[in-house]
Amino acid sequence: MWLNRAQTAFLGASLSAATLAFAASAGAEQTPPGVANPALWPTAKSQGLIDSKTEARVTALLRRMSIEEKVGQMIQADTASVTPEDLRKYPLGSILAGGSSPPMGAPDRSPAGPWIETARAFNAVAMERRPGHVPIPIMFGIDAVHGNNNVVGATLFPHNSALGAAHDPDLIRRIGEATARETAAAGIDWAFAPTLAVPRNDRWGRTYEGYSEDPELVRAYAAKMIEGLQGAPGKDTLQQGHVSASAKHFLGDGGTTNGIDQGNTEIPESELIAIHSAGYPPAINAGTRTIMASFNSWQGVKMHGNKSLLTDVLKGRMGFDGFIVGDWNGHGQVPGCTTTDCPVAFNAGLDMAMAPDSWKGLFENTVKQVREGVIPMARVDDAVRRILRVKFKAGLFDPARPFESRIDVIGSPAHRALAREAVRKSLVLLKNNGALPVKSSAHILVAGNAADNISQQSGGWTLSWQGDGNTNADFPNAQSIYAGIAEAMKAGGGSATLSVDGSFTEKPDLAIVVFGEQPYAEGLGDLRTLEFEAGDKKSLALLKKLKSAGIPVVSVFLSGRPMWVNPELNQSDAFVAAWLPGSEGGGIADVLIGDAQGRPGKDFTGRLSFSWPKTAAQFTLNKGQPGYDPLFALGYGLGYAAPGAVGRLSEVAGIDATATNKSRYFTDGRIQAPFALTLGAGVTRRPVDSPSRQEGAIQLGWTAGQAAKASIEGDKVDLRFETNAEMMLQMTYRVDTPATGRVNLSMGGGTVDATDLFQRSAGWRTVRIPLKCFADKGADMAGLYPLWTLSATDSLTVSFADIGLATQAPGGICPPTP
Numbered sequence: 001m002w003l004n005r006a007q008t009a010f011l012g013a014s015l016s017a018a019t020l021a022f023a024a025s026a027g028a029e030q031t032p033p034g035v036a037n038p039a040l041w042p043t044a045k046s047q048g049l050i051d052s053k054t055e056a057r058v059t060a061l062l063r064r065m066s067i068e069e070k071v072g073q074m075i076q077a078d079t080a081s082v083t084p085e086d087l088r089k090y091p092l093g094s095i096l097a098g099g100s101s102p103p104m105g106a107p108d109r110s111p112a113g114p115w116i117e118t119a120r121a122f123n124a125v126a127m128e129r130r131p132g133h134v135p136i137p138i139m140f141g142i143d144a145v146h147g148n149n150n151v152v153g154a155t156l157f158p159h160n161s162a163l164g165a166a167h168d169p170d171l172i173r174r175i176g177e178a179t180a181r182e183t184a185a186a187g188i189d190w191a192f193a194p195t196l197a198v199p200r201n202d203r204w205g206r207t208y209e210g211y212s213e214d215p216e217l218v219r220a221y222a223a224k225m226i227e228g229l230q231g232a233p234g235k236d237t238l239q240q241g242h243v244s245a246s247a248k249h250f251l252g253d254g255g256t257t258n259g260i261d262q263g264n265t266e267i268p269e270s271e272l273i274a275i276h277s278a279g280y281p282p283a284i285n286a287g288t289r290t291i292m293a294s295f296n297s298w299q300g301v302k303m304h305g306n307k308s309l310l311t312d313v314l315k316g317r318m319g320f321d322g323f324i325v326g327d328w329n330g331h332g333q334v335p336g337c338t339t340t341d342c343p344v345a346f347n348a349g350l351d352m353a354m355a356p357d358s359w360k361g362l363f364e365n366t367v368k369q370v371r372e373g374v375i376p377m378a379r380v381d382d383a384v385r386r387i388l389r390v391k392f393k394a395g396l397f398d399p400a401r402p403f404e405s406r407i408d409v410i411g412s413p414a415h416r417a418l419a420r421e422a423v424r425k426s427l428v429l430l431k432n433n434g435a436l437p438v439k440s441s442a443h444i445l446v447a448g449n450a451a452d453n454i455s456q457q458s459g460g461w462t463l464s465w466q467g468d469g470n471t472n473a474d475f476p477n478a479q480s481i482y483a484g485i486a487e488a489m490k491a492g493g494g495s496a497t498l499s500v501d502g503s504f505t506e507k508p509d510l511a512i513v514v515f516g517e518q519p520y521a522e523g524l525g526d527l528r529t530l531e532f533e534a535g536d537k538k539s540l541a542l543l544k545k546l547k548s549a550g551i552p553v554v555s556v557f558l559s560g561r562p563m564w565v566n567p568e569l570n571q572s573d574a575f576v577a578a579w580l581p582g583s584e585g586g587g588i589a590d591v592l593i594g595d596a597q598g599r600p601g602k603d604f605t606g607r608l609s610f611s612w613p614k615t616a617a618q619f620t621l622n623k624g625q626p627g628y629d630p631l632f633a634l635g636y637g638l639g640y641a642a643p644g645a646v647g648r649l650s651e652v653a654g655i656d657a658t659a660t661n662k663s664r665y666f667t668d669g670r671i672q673a674p675f676a677l678t679l680g681a682g683v684t685r686r687p688v689d690s691p692s693r694q695e696g697a698i699q700l701g702w703t704a705g706q707a708a709k710a711s712i713e714g715d716k717v718d719l720r721f722e723t724n725a726e727m728m729l730q731m732t733y734r735v736d737t738p739a740t741g742r743v744n745l746s747m748g749g750g751t752v753d754a755t756d757l758f759q760r761s762a763g764w765r766t767v768r769i770p771l772k773c774f775a776d777k778g779a780d781m782a783g784l785y786p787l788w789t790l791s792a793t794d795s796l797t798v799s800f801a802d803i804g805l806a807t808q809a810p811g812g813i814c815p816p817t818p
């Protein structure tokens, strides 16, 4: 018996493990791909969620609720697309604020005040007494993934890949507790954390959301974070400053082939269990109230539609009594579904769909499907029972919210001290030939673009989804790495001078160079190789410049994951992996800067929780694998009390990384690898100055009366993720002589009429066109070729300073169809 997915879902309960076992023993085909056998899985038991008093209250509510009210509980909308008034007509059960979604009527980057107002406004409507309405509090969720990171002024803890290096479960519990308090203080009762992914391919853009490649460490941390966020199971609630947790993303998010975000995890069930499920039994035992379904597939079956894993394994075998929330329109990716229509996901066991902008359509269709019996009433009652149970256990029916106005806890000295401790404990010393510790009586230079850059040290999921667009002014309760060093040097009678580009007038005794990855989140951080700054080794050039001036160099490397940095290691007298430390840059000085005589203060205690690669091609370098041959093995870490020598390393990357670039096409005066510029007959090119740099732009000229094209092309480029993530083509250009004919702009086979954009000369301007516009015009976003084409029918001279992709930038309209 071989069932297709739709049948699997609709057969519902009848497709039990027993049926499959029977089918197998009857000599039929084996278990189809993507179907789990619950008997193989570990067991667990939800603590503190079920008690008879609560269940009776839930039963009483369920009896009074209409179908609309029940379905409403099962749908979550995003603040960017819903208003409190909407809840009068659509009785939704939950609101979220996505990574770049603002509080009501305020900017996305807001302090606690507007967030409190927003949560109150939605709750006020939900709790209104009006005829035919059962008042039920909403749950308000947010990605508090490294502190309550959407709120201006919040303490920002190091990202999870850093915390793994600390190997300190109790630290994790304390961070969970502090995060809960800062979340509750902003009026929010639910954190979409912790991520229990076990990242096995460091190309994955979410590697930093995971604690370790080692399932044992994820197992040890999982319960601690739940305990910290939620408090004692069955006892602590919002009233004690605790919020609901969401263990995510169930299941196999860290195991996708090629490390592609939202990809396919093509591994056997035994490996899914042994590696990727490690954190879930402890999280369930610790009473996690919610678990988030993952975007990824397992053996080709999307998790949002996988009944055997969501229902039979998670709720059955693992005894999870809380509710399963979906990921951002994740239900819409199940075959046969759209974001507004997906009974299959609910039937598979999804209890609450995250339907940020699709909630209205989903609500209407789901109500209809329940009436028609496509979704059985028993399934709806089970989902709503779970959701209401969680709301009771979280303390949401109790109107007292003592933590709500405790904004004194946001960025409090105690929480910042805790974050600083976490920074200290997560630093891993990869190399030290004696340059560390730094004598605090010395005069040093602090260089590198990340030295005084709180945004870069905090990474993605910081004030905005991608962590982009932030400046130091957005972080009132934070300290840059440079500021922390300067403070420590001053205390020892020495000095630190900030010089981003490494220039100096008086030769310093030593230089600390802070550099690393730019912020990113989710699939936008996916890489093709692990080479750091492939193609443009800016940081290496800076290290070399300082070294050749005879200055000892200490590198502080900021990254979400291990990367191939052999050339940078070779140019460094000491090298510290500092991960993404967050708001407390001072934690770095605590360990790097010694006393005035150069005796160490605090020692390095961080040890790698991810293996460090020897070549840029070691993506799936994980301890225990056959032929494991890392540069620095899992558990590695030097210290003042544990010195060790690192010799000269090979500078052969082992793989061509020019193929890593999918988003920068023309910048810094040149076409970026792996792309090339192709000019049709009659089109001329010459370098010109851009607003920021000499010869930083390229001028293209079309001859009158001669239709021709200019194209940027390389291999086919897959921009599906970028299109779904609402990214835009961004061009900074100046029209030098306006177009006299028609101008078309294409990406792949999708063409828009861009005449209007090239008809007036008005100095430098930046234009953004959503990738969706090209998709709508028929571009194959899975394989764009040529990537970018500008064609003009008559004369035009235009200078481009920048062509590439922009994330969630303002503006962006679709030009007309040609």
Ligand code: BGC
Pocket (backbone or CB within 6 Å): 096, 097, 098, 099, 143, 192, 248, 327, 328, 522
């Ligand atoms: C992410 C989740 C996150 C959710 C809400 C999704 O895109 O995968 O981790 O919790 O958005 O922002």
Ligand code: BGC
Pocket (backbone or CB within 6 Å): 097, 098, 099, 100, 101, 328, 465, 724, 725
């Ligand atoms: C949201 C994120 C979400 C992402 C998914 C963004 O617009 O802000 O929270 O994870 O979309 O694509």
